[in-house]
Amino acid sequence: MKQWGLYCSRCSARLPFRYQDMKCECGGTLLVEYDLELVARTLTKESLKQRYSSMWRYRELLPVEDSASIVSLGEGWTPLLRMPKWENKLSLKRLWIKREEQNPTGSFKSRGFSVAVSLLKEAGVTKAAVPSNGNAAGALAAYAGRAGIQAFVFIPMDCPSLIVDECPLYGATTILVDGFIHDAAAIIEAGRDEQGWVNVGTLKEPGRVEGKKTMGLELAEQLGWTFPDVIIYPTGGGSGIIGMWKAFMELKSMGFIQGDMPRFVCVQEEGCQPIVDGVHPVSTATSDDSGDDLPLLDGKIIPNPTGMRVPNPPDLPLLLSIVQQSGGTAIAVSKKQIADAILSLGADGISSSPEGAATWAAMLVLSDTGWLRASDSVVLFNTSHAMKYAKLGTSAAIPIIRTYDDYMIYRSL
Numbered sequence: 001m002k003q004w005g006l007y008c009s010r011c012s013a014r015l016p017f018r019y020q021d022m023k024c025e026c027g028g029t030l031l032v033e034y035d036l037e038l039v040a041r042t043l044t045k046e047s048l049k050q051r052y053s054s055m056w057r058y059r060e061l062l063p064v065e066d067s068a069s070i071v072s073l074g075e076g077w078t079p080l081l082r083m084p085k086w087e088n089k090l091s092l093k094r095l096w097i098k099r100e101e102q103n104p105t106g107s108f109k110s111r112g113f114s115v116a117v118s119l120l121k122e123a124g125v126t127k128a129a130v131p132s133n134g135n136a137a138g139a140l141a142a143y144a145g146r147a148g149i150q151a152f153v154f155i156p157m158d159c160p161s162l163i164v165d166e167c168p169l170y171g172a173t174t175i176l177v178d179g180f181i182h183d184a185a186a187i188i189e190a191g192r193d194e195q196g197w198v199n200v201g202t203l204k205e206p207g208r209v210e211g212k213k214t215m216g217l218e219l220a221e222q223l224g225w226t227f228p229d230v231i232i233y234p235t236g237g238g239s240g241i242i243g244m245w246k247a248f249m250e251l252k253s254m255g256f257i258q259g260d261m262p263r264f265v266c267v268q269e270e271g272c273q274p275i276v277d278g279v280h281p282v283s284t285a286t287s288d289d290s291g292d293d294l295p296l297l298d299g300k301i302i303p304n305p306t307g308m309r310v311p312n313p314p315d316l317p318l319l320l321s322i323v324q325q326s327g328g329t330a331i332a333v334s335k336k337q338i339a340d341a342i343l344s345l346g347a348d349g350i351s352s353s354p355e356g357a358a359t360w361a362a363m364l365v366l367s368d369t370g371w372l373r374a375s376d377s378v379v380l381f382n383t384s385h386a387m388k389y390a391k392l393g394t395s396a397a398i399p400i401i402r403t404y405d406d407y408m409i410y411r412s413l
């Protein structure tokens with residue numbers, strides 16, 4: 001019998017813990033409920049100072065019973081980097097980037113799958129499947145490999161090819177789907193019973209939200225147990241938003257931190273913007289989403305921000321209520337804005353995925369329009385790095401030489 005249960009985020013019903021099927025009868029999403037008084041006996045600000053640099057430092061707030069079940073590749077406790085040049089330029093009080101690209105699978109999906117796969121291991125599950133725009137597939141593949149669980153990943157065809165190609169290296173059965181992420185999900189649901197797959201898709205099981213919750217716990221701890229004013233997050237299925245919001249609620253009820261929650265800003269891609277449309281029902285955003293890559297002037301190609309490409313988030317009402325209650329907003333950015341942002345971040349030494357760069361693009365717009373104030377401290381999430389999105393064979397614009405003379409000839413062209 002687990003020492004924690006589940007509660008419904010919509011109707012507050014209480015249920016016993018289970019490791020799959022997180023939908024309440026009322027349609028709401030089920031989340032893990034802890035006995036926070038019990039947790040606070042051992043998880044203290046003081047005890048945290050002695051703990052290791054991993055998201056498992058918050059062990060009491062993660063729903064894995066036996067430490068032997070923990071499947072870890074060294075995830076979490078990522079750097080929170082100040083951006084002083086830009087604080088001046090944009091007149092913001094503080095600006096940080098949470099460097100989630102430094103997780104073991106190159107994206108913050110590591111966090112969710114470390115917990116999800118630990119729960120599967122604890123339950124004795126042998127086969128897990130996920131519909132994924134790429135990074136979730138890579139993370140399931142890696143953690144399942146580590147745990148000795150068979151992974152089956154179903155990925156829409158527009159996913160960057162390096163991300164796809166990495167999955168079989170971890171031993172996962174890897175399938176491309178001619179469709180969207182919900183089409184991939186439908187395939188898994190259709191085969192679930194026959195194949196014996198446990199579906200670890202977004203909000204299908206409790207571990208991924210709990211794992212992503214550690215981003216919020218970490219952020220608060222790294223900021224000396226204070227909240228930033230604004231969090232700007234590239235949102236797809238939204239488990240990160242739900243997780244961080246849950247983290248902040250738990251920290252508040254344990255007395256770790258007081259004050260207002262940060263304003264959550266969800267960033268999406270123009271043309272695939274259900275949260276933006278929900279927050280601003282009369283949105284007039286124009287779309288340049290042709291589904292194709294956007295060629296840049298110098299011959300490089302900025303690929304699609306597929307991590308944010310979720311037309312039907314599994315619990316849109318919950319996301320909208322978090323954004324609205326926090327005083328936040330949602331904003332869509334174009335591929336051109338994302339491409340420019342990748343270069344701005346690159347010029348500051350940061351390799352950013354299109355999704356991570358989208359938060360930068362959104363910040364520029366929110367600063368321009370005055371939504372961000374000079375008193376605001378702002379955190380952006382760089383959820384993955386540029387390398388995973390690189391395309392082989394796009395280096396045609398980069399010269400190849402043998403000697404210094406060649407170099408001078410090239411420079412004179």
Ligand SMILES: *Cc1c(COP(=O)(O)O)cnc(C)c1O
Nearest residue numbers: 135236237238239240307355383
């Ligand atoms: C999955 C993903 C997102 C979206 O995160 P959610 O918490 O599912 O909304 C953003 N960026 C990248 C790189 C991702 O892989």
